[in-house]
Amino acid sequence: MTSPATNISVTTGTPQITLVNVFTVAPERQNDLVEALDEATRSIFTKIPGFISANLHVSLDGTRVVNYAQWADEASYSAALRRPEVRRHVEHSAGIAQGL
Known part of the structure; x- marks a missing residue:
């Protein structure tokens, strides 16, 4: 489950x-969270200027999901966080994770 990015790397000296x-x-909600994050990446984030990529990783015990995301710069990321559809996604995903 990743974005359509073809070259993912961490660089220095760039914004x-x-x-x-x-x-x-x-553990019983791990898959729900992965699906929510993957869907948001495909339907929301890939359409936002400055988004580069996102990769999801899951723990074998089912208790963790790691979302590794890259943005062109901090301004692009900050602007994305102000978008209503992004705020709804953040709240939805947090609700799944907090349903422990």
Whole structure:
């Protein structure tokens, strides 16, 4: 489950930012969270200027989901967070994770 990016790398000396979000989730909800994050990446984030990529990783015990996302710069990321559809996604995903 990744965005359509073809070249993902961490670079220095550029305004690019990388975010690593670690969600704690009940094991029976891990798949729900992965699906919500993957759907939001495909339907929301890939359409927002400055978005580069997102990759999801799951723990074997089912209690963690890691979302590794890259943005062109901090301004693009900050602007995305002000969008209503992004705020709804953040609240929805947090609700799944907090349903421990």
